[in-house]
Amino acid sequence: MMPMTLADITRAVSGRLLQAGPDPVEPDEARGLCTVSDSRQVGAGSVFVAIPGQRVDGHDFVPGMGAKGAVAAIVDHPVDGADLPQILVDDTIRALGDLARYNVELRRAQDSPFTVIGVTGSVGKTTTKDLLILLLSRLGAVAAPVGSFNNEIGLPLTALKVNGDTRFLVAEMGANHMGEIAGLTRIVPPDLAVVLKVGVAHLGEFGSIERTAQAKSEIVRGLVPGGVSVLNADDDRVEAMAALAPGRVIRFGLGARGADGLPVDVRATDVTLDDDDRPRFNLCCGQEDPVPVRLAISGGHNVMNALAASAVARHLGLESRDIADVLGEARRISPHRMDVRRVDLPDASFTLIDDSFNANPDSTRAGLKALAAWKGPQEGRAPHRIAVLGAMLELGPQTLELHAQVGATCCLEGVDLLVAVGSRTDGEIERMAEALAQGARDQDAGEGRIKVILAHDVDQARSLVEGEACSHPGSVVLLKGSHASGLGGLADAWLGSAHE
Structure with missing residues (x-):
C-alpha cells in the first residue's frame, strides 16, 4: 500500500475519524490493510476494514486490533472497546473500493511507469493471470491476486497491494451480474483490457449469451482514455468489442485473420x-520470426490463454x-487448475488431471478434450479415461439441459467411465448429477461406449475411481466441478499421494 495518513484515508473514503481516547493522536502513516480473512497478518501500520459477512462480522474483531499494531479500523458503526481510531463510513465494502482507487491514483501520480492490466472472460481468467504474473515479473514487480480474487472485495484488496515499487497490477475482473465489471473498472481503470471468451458461465444471472457479452464488454468501456484492448479474434462476440475500444486493439488467436478480416497480431x-x-x-x-513454444501446463485450450498473456507481455516490451x-517453465499455476500429477495409492496408481x-x-468441455487427448505412457495403448464431474452452478433455467449436454x-x-457426483443432502446438486449421467446414457444409446455411474457423494466417487483404477492400470482421471461439488477436497486427498 502507498503511505497514507489517517486524514488521507478518511478523505478517500468520505468517512469521519473517531479517536479511541480523549487525546487526539495522529499515528505514523498507514502502510498496509487487512480484513477478517487475513487478520492474522495485522502488523504495525495496518488499517483493519470491518466487513460484515454472513457468518462473521469484522466489527467483532475491532477491539484489540490496536494492541496488534493496527493504526485504525474502518467501520460502519462505532465499536465499543476499540483501542484504536475508527473511521466511520456508511458502507465498509464501498469504502474498501474507494481506498483502493485512491491507492492506485497515488501510484499513478509517481514519475515511474505503472500499468494496470484487467482480465475478464467466461473461462481462463485465472490461468491467464497466472501466466501474466510470470511473464511480467521479467520486466518489474507485479501485484496480483492469489487464486481468483476478482469481485468487489477481492479486486480492491489486490489493488491495495500496490506500492511505490509496483510496476504492474494484474487484476481479474469477474461478473455475476450486469454492471459489476463497470463497477470494478471505476475502482481500478485498466490501461490494458484482456477479453478471453464469451461463454455460458453465469447464464442464469445474465439470461442470454448476448447479455453475457455485454457484461464482459464493460471492461473495454472502462479503459483509461486511449487504453489498449487485447481481444480474442477467434470469438465473434469478443471481436465485436473492438468497436468499443478507445485506443489500440491487439488481436490474438489461431487464425491469420479475425472475424472482421483484420490481421491477428499474436497467433x-x-x-x-x-x-x-x-x-x-x-x-x-506481428512480422517477427516465429518462436517455438513448449507450454509447460496441460490442455490444448491453454494455448489461447498463453496467447492472451503473450500479447500483453509483447506489447509491454518482453521479447518473444x-x-x-517463461511459458516453457510455467508448470505451477493457481491450485486445482489443470494440475497434472501421478497418484500412487496402496492398491492403485493413476494420472490425475x-x-x-x-x-x-x-x-468442462475443454477439460474433456484434454482428457481425450491424453495418450499416456504405454505405446500403442490408449489409457483408460475416467471423468469425475460435479455440478455446474448459476446456469439458470437451462441448468439440467446443459448438464445433459456435457454428459453427452x-x-x-x-x-470410458463417467462418475457424476451428486449429493445426499442437496437435491439440486443431485439432480444436476443425474442430468450429467442421463445425458451420457442417452448419447450412448445402449451401445456400451461409455460406463456411467451416479455417485451420491465425494466419498463414494473416490471409492469408485480407486477401484476402477485398480482394475485398469494406466488410467487417467479428470476432476471437474463447481466449488460446491466438493471435488477440490477429493483432489487434495489424492494429491497428498501425488508425484510430478
Whole structure:
C-alpha cells in the first residue's frame, strides 16, 4: 500500500475519524490493510476494514486490533472497546473500493511507469493471470491476486497491494451480474483490457449469451482514455468489442485473420499436443520470426490463454524468445487448475488431471478434450479415461439441459467411465448429477461406449475411481466441478499421494 495518513484515508473514503481516547493522536502513516480473512497478518501500520459477512462480522474483531499494531479500523458503526481510531463510513465494502482507487491514483501520480492490466472472460481468467504474473515479473514487480480474487472485495484488496515499487497490477475482473465489471473498472481503470471468451458461465444471472457479452464488454468501456484492448479474434462476440475500444486493439488467436478480416497480431501456428497433453506451437508476434513454444501446463485450450498473456507481455516490451522461455517453465499455476500429477495409492496408481477449482459447460468441455487427448505412457495403448464431474452452478433455467449436454460430450469424446457426483443432502446438486449421467446414457444409446455411474457423494466417487483404477492400470482421471461439488477436497486427498 502507498503511505497514507489517517486524514488521507478518511478523505478517500468520505468517512469521519473517531479517536479511541480523549487525546487526539495522529499515528505514523498507514502502510498496509487487512480484513477478517487475513487478520492474522495485522502488523504495525495496518488499517483493519470491518466487513460484515454472513457468518462473521469484522466489527467483532475491532477491539484489540490496536494492541496488534493496527493504526485504525474502518467501520460502519462505532465499536465499543476499540483501542484504536475508527473511521466511520456508511458502507465498509464501498469504502474498501474507494481506498483502493485512491491507492492506485497515488501510484499513478509517481514519475515511474505503472500499468494496470484487467482480465475478464467466461473461462481462463485465472490461468491467464497466472501466466501474466510470470511473464511480467521479467520486466518489474507485479501485484496480483492469489487464486481468483476478482469481485468487489477481492479486486480492491489486490489493488491495495500496490506500492511505490509496483510496476504492474494484474487484476481479474469477474461478473455475476450486469454492471459489476463497470463497477470494478471505476475502482481500478485498466490501461490494458484482456477479453478471453464469451461463454455460458453465469447464464442464469445474465439470461442470454448476448447479455453475457455485454457484461464482459464493460471492461473495454472502462479503459483509461486511449487504453489498449487485447481481444480474442477467434470469438465473434469478443471481436465485436473492438468497436468499443478507445485506443489500440491487439488481436490474438489461431487464425491469420479475425472475424472482421483484420490481421491477428499474436497467433499460434502448428499446434500439437505431446503425450502429456502439453501444447507445442509456434508463437507469431506481428512480422517477427516465429518462436517455438513448449507450454509447460496441460490442455490444448491453454494455448489461447498463453496467447492472451503473450500479447500483453509483447506489447509491454518482453521479447518473444523470453516469452517462450517463461511459458516453457510455467508448470505451477493457481491450485486445482489443470494440475497434472501421478497418484500412487496402496492398491492403485493413476494420472490425475485436477481442474476442480470451478466449472461451467465451456471449461468442462475443454477439460474433456484434454482428457481425450491424453495418450499416456504405454505405446500403442490408449489409457483408460475416467471423468469425475460435479455440478455446474448459476446456469439458470437451462441448468439440467446443459448438464445433459456435457454428459453427452463425455460419450462423444471417448470417455470410458463417467462418475457424476451428486449429493445426499442437496437435491439440486443431485439432480444436476443425474442430468450429467442421463445425458451420457442417452448419447450412448445402449451401445456400451461409455460406463456411467451416479455417485451420491465425494466419498463414494473416490471409492469408485480407486477401484476402477485398480482394475485398469494406466488410467487417467479428470476432476471437474463447481466449488460446491466438493471435488477440490477429493483432489487434495489424492494429491497428498501425488508425484510430478
